Amino acid sequence: MFIGNMDFSQIFHSLKITDMSKKEEYLYQESKNDSINYSHYPYELEKRLYQAIITGNIDEIENVGYEYSNYPPSVLCQNNSIRSLKNNLICSCALITRMAIETGLEENYAYFLSDLYINKIESLCDEESLLNLNAIMILDFMTQIKNSLSSNKNNYSPLTIKVIKYINDNLCTNFTLTDVADYVNANSSYLSRTFKKEVGISFTKYIHMNRIKKAKHLLLFTNLSLVEISARLGYTTQSHFSKIFKQISGMTPNTFKQDHIKID
Structure with a gap:
């Protein structure tokens, strides 16, 4: 997220922010009655995926992936299923990139991979290719994390x-x-x-x-x-x-x- 040189105090107290806050509260209340359109995956699944990735447990990754498939994805773009899927995958990429960095993968390389995958996500236009890319992305990051963890065990001077x-x-x-x-x-x-x-x-x-x-x-x-x-x-x-x-x-x-x- 680009922050730049912003006067947060002035912006926060502006009428636009006040109106936005009211609108967000309204949308949140509405979303309670529309669990399908505003669903999100359980945080517990995210934690299980994290553990599976850092341990290189492919079977568990498949199990978690199957459970993910039982939940409707978040609608991140109304009336455009492909754009919504792309947005979901970009969110996943950001999440797994941070997982990788937290487990010791070199930061510049993690962001290098993230940029490549996000740009590739944007270039695709059908659901099958996007889902295939998501699977490749997870396995790729898992391999990089596994190699990084192995290297970090060495007692370098x-x-x-x-x-x-x-x-x-x-x-x-x-x-x-x-x-x-x-x-x-x-x-x-x-x-x-x-x-x-x-x-x-x-x-x-x-x-x-x-x-x-x-x-x-x-x-x-x-x-x-x-x-x-x-x-x-x-x-x-x-x-x-x-x-x-x-x-x-x-x-x-x-x-x-x-x-x-x-x-x-």
Whole structure:
């Protein structure tokens, strides 16, 4: 929500706000007599979904999903069922994004995924595709959360934690080991050895793996060209990006896109 530079005191005491409050009270009273049109899912289901996602319990996610299906979705746009469904899915995306951040998924990456899914939701025009995308979104976030929880169990030193944060915050820019070493005030050779010992892969490979992880989402959920994706992820040329992508994934970007699920 954009707040901006607002005089809340003046706005709150304005006639428009007073009228709005009265109207909201009226609508709320009316909604009590219309439980179908103004229904919302029980909060208990939301808590169960949260637990299922952070534990990676697919069976429970399916059970909760089945229970969700027994409730009529909230009407978030009168007389437009597709717009209403999109609004519901965007709300779900916002909820699961915050779940992910709370469980330790890196904030920038969580919002990166959220933006991709919301834009994809907006691009679809039929119920089946939207519901399929919702299932993919939940499973995707669940996988990212599971991987994040696994990584967080490692007892990284304060130095390595600082390095990882720097990489995550600057993933799409060009930086070197020396840049990071200067930032954390450490010897570059020592930093490189420590990072590989604790993380299990080299400093450079860690950067490429995380860039390619983002690239896969961009390939599947946007119409960006390879040139645009490579530039967005900090690669100077498309050929270099494609070479790294194949090294990490075992296939070219185009092959990956052709072989994986695409929501049309």
